[in-house]
Amino acid sequence: MRIAFFTDTFCPQINGVTNTLNKLIEYLSDNNYDYLFFAPDYETDETNSKIIRFKGIRPHLYPDCRLALPQYSAVKQALQSFRPDIIHIVTELGIGYIGLKAARELKIPIIMSYHTNFDRYLKYYDLECFNKLLLTYMRWFHGFALKNLCPSYDTINDLKKQGYQNLDIWSRGIDCKMFSPCKRSESLRQQLNIGQRLAFLYVGRISAEKGLNTLLESIKRANKKYKNKICFVFTGDGPYIAELKSSGYDNLIFTGFKRGEELAKIYASCDAFVFPSGTETFGNVVLEAMASGLPVVCVDSGGITDFTNEQNAVICKYNDAKSISSGIKRLAESKNLRKKLSEQSLKTAAERSWSSVFDSLINNYKAAAQPY
CATH class of the missing domain: 3.40.50.2000 (Glycogen Phosphorylase B;)
Known part of the structure; x- marks a missing residue:
């Protein structure tokens, strides 16, 4: 053919x-x-x-x-x-x-x-x-x-x-050999200045249509209690990055665009994935995060609803900063929940x-x- x-x-x-x-x-x-x-x-x-x-x-x-x-x-x-x-x-x-x-x-x-x-x-x-x-x-x-x-x-x-x-x-x-928990790197965490904090990762275009204005408000809410315990890693680039950098929050980390092994290491070296976008027709990055063993905080809208549910992710209301910050707090507070969702993430990825x-x-x- x-x-x-x-x-x-x-x-x-x-x-x-x-x-x-x-x-x-x-x-x-x-x-x-x-x-x-x-x-x-x-x-x-x-x-x-x-x-x-x-x-x-x-x-x-x-x-x-x-x-x-x-x-x-x-x-x-x-x-x-x-x-x-x-x-x-x-x-x-x-x-x-x-x-x-x-x-x-x-x-x-x-x-x-x-x-x-x-x-x-x-x-x-x-x-x-x-x-x-x-x-x-x-x-x-x-x-x-x-x-x-x-x-x-x-x-x-x-x-x-x-x-x-x-x-x-x-x-x-998803390529479960490319994206895997075994690629976690403590040296990369040190390089990104994550330290002992819980790192929530976002991967994708840095733009308003991805729900990042809502995520920024969620970070503001979460920081009131967990500022010293958590940080947020943004991998990607786009017009909204200036807004994020000017927010004044010192627990935001920016890596720029990454691909291949560098991207896979970033996924595996973080502790959770947060995805506020409800406009995706699928949401490949969520599946990449799952294959990397990350517990996921996402919304109840868009193509990601095909493979995310209450058993394998923390599901939040779309375009609702309070709901997303609540999901972030749930993962920050519970190691057991992170472990459970990590296991379910790997199972979900293995089926695709x-x-x-x-x-x-x-x-x-x-x-x-x-x-x-």
Whole structure:
């Protein structure tokens, strides 16, 4: 089977989509599936001949992204040369749009995936006036797919209410060799100046739509009693980092973006994971934390509800600082609860292998290509 992918986000950018695509490329290579990616150019030297890059602009709100609109004739020619059995459109922006146009003209079956609740982010950037237009475009775009694959059942239910059709699941896995409690490093804890404090970790984009304004208020509440006992480690970068740094709290630690072994060591070297975002379509970082043996404090909204519950996490109300601070306090006060949730985290992660996730994806490709 030959598969062409169109995506507006790709490595070296760091997010849940790019992490999934990196794992997918490993799987396709290991199982001898031929593939071709159309992706943005991040000004790096591309060594993989199966990835075609396109230069784009840096959007003001997300400067780590690239918005590209490839030359249609070049894309069409590359597809005619590659002759894919199916096209998987990963995202809905410039590259995804050109992929849709080419697939329709060349009559190649289309699978799409839905990864980001863009409409939920608009209010954080005072762009709610575009909400109706965005929802109309997204429904139109996904209307051409034989299947629209979603990372969680929460996302499927949400899209059903909005009138999307042909919905199916494409969940996420975890590499339990990469993310593991055995990578805990006392020297790293010393380097980060954690000391004997209980370290609550957040990993992801440092931005308001991730619920970090609510988390900051939760930290303020928790610090009233536990300031000298706990600290908060932020791994990532983004526009809200200035707000965090100017908060005046001396128990906040910032590591910047990390990946690979460095990231795995940070997970394992902390003591708990706190995730206030309720806008995720899945929440890969929560699963990474669980594989690292961390007890999790999270909210009752978004894709993370597919795999978090009262048995394996402290569940808090979304966008409720009092509830999240209460969850932080529960873990700070109880070693037994931390131990119990750590054990349940590891069990949850162990049940989610990447190979089974991608086996299911290939079955979707084959089923979609069959009528053609």
